[in-house]
Amino acid sequence: MTTTAGQKRVTIKQVAREAGVSTQTVSRVINERPDVAPDTRQRVLDVIADLGYRPNVLARSLISQRSHTLGVVTAGLAYTGPSRTLNGITTQAEAMDYTLLLKELPDFDHFDVETIVDDLLARQVDGIIWAVQEVGDNRDGFEERWDSFPVPIVFLTMEERTGWPSISIDNYSGGCMATEHLLSLGHIHVGHIAGPQSWWEARERKRGWSQTMQAAGHDLLLSCWVEGTWSSASGERLAQALFEQCPDLTAIFAANDQMALGALQYAHRNGIQVPQELSIVGFDGIPESLHFWPPLTTVSHDHHELGCHAVRTAVGMIEAALKGEAIHRSGSILIEPTLMVRTSSSPPNPVSI
Amino acid sequence: MTTTAGQKRVTIKQVAREAGVSTQTVSRVINERPDVAPDTRQRVLDVIADLGYRPNVLARSLISQRSHTLGVVTAGLAYTGPSRTLNGITTQAEAMDYTLLLKELPDFDHFDVETIVDDLLARQVDGIIWAVQEVGDNRDGFEERWDSFPVPIVFLTMEERTGWPSISIDNYSGGCMATEHLLSLGHIHVGHIAGPQSWWEARERKRGWSQTMQAAGHDLLLSCWVEGTWSSASGERLAQALFEQCPDLTAIFAANDQMALGALQYAHRNGIQVPQELSIVGFDGIPESLHFWPPLTTVSHDHHELGCHAVRTAVGMIEAALKGEAIHRSGSILIEPTLMVRTSSSPPNPVSI
DNA sequence: ATGAAAGCGCTAACAC
DNA sequence: GTGTTAGCGCTTTCAT
Numbered sequence: 001m002t003t004t005a006g007q008k009r010v011t012i013k014q015v016a017r018e019a020g021v022s023t024q025t026v027s028r029v030i031n032e033r034p035d036v037a038p039d040t041r042q043r044v045l046d047v048i049a050d051l052g053y054r055p056n057v058l059a060r061s062l063i064s065q066r067s068h069t070l071g072v073v074t075a076g077l078a079y080t081g082p083s084r085t086l087n088g089i090t091t092q093a094e095a096m097d098y099t100l101l102l103k104e105l106p107d108f109d110h111f112d113v114e115t116i117v118d119d120l121l122a123r124q125v126d127g128i129i130w131a132v133q134e135v136g137d138n139r140d141g142f143e144e145r146w147d148s149f150p151v152p153i154v155f156l157t158m159e160e161r162t163g164w165p166s167i168s169i170d171n172y173s174g175g176c177m178a179t180e181h182l183l184s185l186g187h188i189h190v191g192h193i194a195g196p197q198s199w200w201e202a203r204e205r206k207r208g209w210s211q212t213m214q215a216a217g218h219d220l221l222l223s224c225w226v227e228g229t230w231s232s233a234s235g236e237r238l239a240q241a242l243f244e245q246c247p248d249l250t251a252i253f254a255a256n257d258q259m260a261l262g263a264l265q266y267a268h269r270n271g272i273q274v275p276q277e278l279s280i281v282g283f284d285g286i287p288e289s290l291h292f293w294p295p296l297t298t299v300s301h302d303h304h305e306l307g308c309h310a311v312r313t314a315v316g317m318i319e320a321a322l323k324g325e326a327i328h329r330s331g332s333i334l335i336e337p338t339l340m341v342r343t344s345s346s347p348p349n350p351v352s353i
Numbered sequence: 354m355t356t357t358a359g360q361k362r363v364t365i366k367q368v369a370r371e372a373g374v375s376t377q378t379v380s381r382v383i384n385e386r387p388d389v390a391p392d393t394r395q396r397v398l399d400v401i402a403d404l405g406y407r408p409n410v411l412a413r414s415l416i417s418q419r420s421h422t423l424g425v426v427t428a429g430l431a432y433t434g435p436s437r438t439l440n441g442i443t444t445q446a447e448a449m450d451y452t453l454l455l456k457e458l459p460d461f462d463h464f465d466v467e468t469i470v471d472d473l474l475a476r477q478v479d480g481i482i483w484a485v486q487e488v489g490d491n492r493d494g495f496e497e498r499w500d501s502f503p504v505p506i507v508f509l510t511m512e513e514r515t516g517w518p519s520i521s522i523d524n525y526s527g528g529c530m531a532t533e534h535l536l537s538l539g540h541i542h543v544g545h546i547a548g549p550q551s552w553w554e555a556r557e558r559k560r561g562w563s564q565t566m567q568a569a570g571h572d573l574l575l576s577c578w579v580e581g582t583w584s585s586a587s588g589e590r591l592a593q594a595l596f597e598q599c600p601d602l603t604a605i606f607a608a609n610d611q612m613a614l615g616a617l618q619y620a621h622r623n624g625i626q627v628p629q630e631l632s633i634v635g636f637d638g639i640p641e642s643l644h645f646w647p648p649l650t651t652v653s654h655d656h657h658e659l660g661c662h663a664v665r666t667a668v669g670m671i672e673a674a675l676k677g678e679a680i681h682r683s684g685s686i687l688i689e690p691t692l693m694v695r696t697s698s699s700p701p702n703p704v705s706i
Numbered sequence: 707a708t709g710a711a712a713g714c715g716c717t718a719a720c721a722c
Numbered sequence: 723g724t725g726t727t728a729g730c731g732c733t734t735t736c737a738t
Contacts, residue, residue: 009474009503011731022709027733037707057475058411058420059731063714067411072455077443078657083436090430090457099476102425102455104443121362122410123452148405150362232644261644268646291585291614293621293646304431364715375725380717390723412715416730710737721726 010053019047030055061124066322070098070314071120071128075105080286081303085131085156088307096315101125105132109198113141127152127314131307134158134200152317154310154330159200165317165330167309171201174299174337175208178253178281181297181339183216186347187251187279190218191242192225193235193263195255205255205283221246228259235262236269250278250348257282257289260296264344275346285340294343301337309333363406372400383408414477419675423451423667424473424481428458433639434656438484438509441660449668454478458485462551466494480505480667484660487511487553505670507663507683512553518670518683520662524554527652527690528561531606531634534650534692536569539700540604540632543571544595545578546588546616548608558608558636574599581612588615589622603631603701610635610642613649617697628699638693647696654690662686 012030016023021040028036029044036044047053061067072089076082086102093100101123105111120128130153132138139158142149155166182190192209195202210222224246228234235254239262243249254260260282267274274280274294282289285300313330365383369376374393381389382397389397400406414420425442429435439455446453454476458464473481483506485491492511495502508519535543545562548555563575577599581587588607592615596602607613613635620627627633627647635642638653666683 009731012733013731023732024709024734025707028708031733035707040707054471054475056415056477056731058415058477059714060733061714062409062411062415062716062731063733065714077440078437080433080436083433083439084431086436086439087430087457090455091459094457094459099472100455102443102453104440104447106444106447118407119452122407124409124411232641236644258641258644261641265644265646265648288585288611288614288641291589291611291618293618295618362715365717366715376716377718377726378724381724384717388723393723409715412730413717414730415715415732416717418730708738710735712733712735714732714734716730717728718730719726719728722724 009056010051012053012055015044015047015051015053018051019044067124067126068098069101069123069125070311071101071103071123071125072131073103073105073116073120073128074131075108075133077104081284082131082133084303085307085310088304088309089129089131089311090307091304092308092311096311098126098311098315108133108135109138111138114145117145121150125151127154127318129154129156129310129314131156131310135196136198152314152321154314154317156306156310157201160332164332165313167306167313167333167335169201169301169306170334170336171204172208172211173334174283174301175205175253176212177208177337177339178283178299179209179212181341182251182253182279182281182345183212185251185279185345188218189221189224189246189248190251190253191221191246191249193238193242193252193254193259194225194227195230195259197227202255209253224249228255228262230256230258232258232262232265235259236266237262239263239266251280251345252278253281253283255283257284257286257292257296257298260289260298260344261292264292264296275344276349279345279348281345285338290342292344297342297345298340299337300340301335306335309335362409363404365406365408368397368400368404368406371404372397420477420479421451422454422476422478423664424454424456424476424478425484426456426458426469426473426481427484428461428486430457434637435484435486437656438660438663441657441662442482442484442664443660444657445661445664449664451479451664451668461486462489462491464491467498470498474503478504480507480671482507482509482663482667484509484663488549489551505667505674507667507670509659509663510554513685517685518666520659520666520686520688522554522654522659523687523689524557525561525564526687527636527654528558528606528608529565530561530690530692531636531652532562532565534694535604535606535632535634535698536565538604538632538698541571542574542577542599542601543604543606544574544599544602546591546595546605546607546612547578547580548583548612550580555608562606577602581608583609583611585611585615585618588612589619590615592616592619604633604698605631606634606636608636610637610639610645610649610651613642613651613697614645617645617649628697629702632698632701634698638691643695645697650695650698651693652690653693654688659688662688 012023012026015026157168194206226238228238282296282298285298289296365376368379510521547559579591581591635649635651638651642649
């Protein structure tokens with residue numbers, strides 16, 4: 001390939017010279033100002049097409065003090081959730097004519113907020129979408145500089161904090177749905193394979209389970225849970241642990257579909273019929289879950305929409321700030337998930353009760 | 354939240370005034386030039402910390418004619434492959450100190466290359482990574498402007514073209530591996546569930562299958578294939594179609610793990626034992642495939658590494674061009690996949706032969 | 707309707 | 723060692 005990176009890019013000046021006008025006139029043409037004579041405009045347009053001129057967005061941003069750019073911070077892109085959310089972000093950003101600067105954290109909880117944010121701000125982003133799940137104390141870095149934060153920022157997937165704009169799936173409600181579904185089928189011994197408890201999402205899903213169990217009067221079963229790592233391997237291992245812990249188990253609610261898949265595998269390996277002998281419910285609704293064997297009942301939610309929502313909120317805050325509404329309050333938004341009843345859950349086998 | 358977006362960001366001038374030096378001196382300090390008196394440097398540093406000054410990268414790029422930014426064009430982020438690749442890109446870009454501008458195409462084959470590229474170039478990216486799989490004629494848009502392309506560009510996942518730098522998985526080789534594996538187990542009637550044939554990757558995988566079958570003298574079985582959509586649903590549907598087409602089938606090579614999962618489901622639904630009555634091999638090696646039932650034999654490859662590679666190549670070309678090596682040739686690179694033998698494949702049942 | 711001058715925030719080149 | 727001048731590519735005054 002022949003790159004001609006050395007060749008100077010065409011500037012407004014060259015266009016002006018070539019067209020025999022001032023740079024100002026060229027500027028007017030590319031900004032579609034009305035006050036240019038039709039023939040002058042055409043001449044300039046011709047030269048632009050001819051030279052392949054393209055306005056330098058950086059120079060423009062420098063003077064206009066706006067970059068039309070959103071900084072997106074994410075983590076765990078290799079996993080379905082974060083990447084689907086990013087997918088929503090790109091879609092909505094494109095629609096609203098914003099460009100994205102992407103940063104992916106190597107970890108969920110070991111990073112320097114200061115450095116990341118500073119880097120984004122140095123690039124003059126108009127706003128930031130913090131699409132990193134709340135894990136451990138990874139929100140602490142914001143507390144200090146919160147009041148003087150120079151651009152709007154929207155958080156995804158975190159506990160409600162007064163004054164912090166955030167958008168999350170209602171994980172608690174999802175946990176309730178899953179558990180209620182199993183209870184309503186007639187199950188009593190409903191165990192839970194939770195996600196890592198340092199994750200806010202995992203705690204919420206578990207809270208949904210435990211509250212629902214408690215409300216149904218099954219206080220004694222509240223110890224009937226184990227903590228996984230989100231991985232299928234942990235799901236398989238912990239399904240076994242759960243059975244050892246509660247031999248009467250007839251149903252499992254797993255905090256994500258991967259762990260549910262692991263539980264399914266445990267059942268297969270040990271000749272336990274699903275759903276006849278064991279009902280399993282997952283969380284997330286990944287596309288593959290419909291094709292697990294048996295097809296998985298799961299709490300489905302819309303990562304994509306989460307991302308879209310984030311962009312809309314961020315852009316809304318940016319434009320509001322631009323209009324001088326210096327103080328902008330935006331609360332927490334919770335998106336409701338949906339229970340997808342499929343084949344992996346059924347009433348408990350009368351024999352096994 | 355209180356955004357103070359209106360407040361002017363601190364500039365080098367304010368720092369200079371506050372520290373009682375010229376802007377030039379401040380510039381020297383932030384660029385870590387040696388020729389600043391230690392106490393002056395300290396004073397400036399103090400003011401910088403005090404004011405929370407952060408150099409404006411845009412202004413810097415404007416003058417240095419370098420943005421240290423890579424444009425990344427992707428598609429289908431909601432799917433595992435593209436997002437894992439992006440994951441590799443972010444990791445490597447971070448390591449090499451480049452920032453990413455992200456664009457996701459809404460489709461794989463309906464888009465205007467001109468617009469996308471122009472938008473990226475207008476933002477002064479130093480290079481472009483075209484991480485969109487080759488589908489249909491979606492490379493055509495580059496042919497015309499190829500010779501005068503102003504920045505280095507690296508393509509991912511496409512057919513080798515002389516002079517176009519590209520990096521791909523060796524899909525053909527992977528297809529061979531899968532098929533040879535099944536043949537070596539003693540299978541003869543090995544069918545193929547292919548991906549959409551407008552995709553280069555799908556064609557290559559199929560070519561691996563057909564060449565291997567042909568080489569083994571099974572020319573008569575070359576019609577024993579069907580074309581899926583990559584989805585699990587299509588895999589299930591087409592497994593059935595394949596059986597109707599070739600009743601003697603004892604093994605299926607599916608062009609991705611999702612379709613293999615669908616085939617697995619077809620087997621379950623119809624009481625076909627895997628692998629005793631039917632061997633199934635997938636492609637991609639998604640993490641879940643290890644936990645399918647039975648665990649899936651698959652051709653695994655490293656999307657992440659693909660992304661890393663792309664960044665290294667792009668940055669290499671950028672730096673080469675900077676050093677005045679105006680003409681830079683970089684060929685096609687093929688990354689070899691690995692066969693992961695698991696439980697879904699075994700010698701054919703003697704009875705069913 | 708068009709142009710000249712100033713400046714966005716920064717750095718390279720030269721002075722002192 | 724430090725300041726001055728000029729200018730990156732563009733737009734915003736303010737003239738004409």
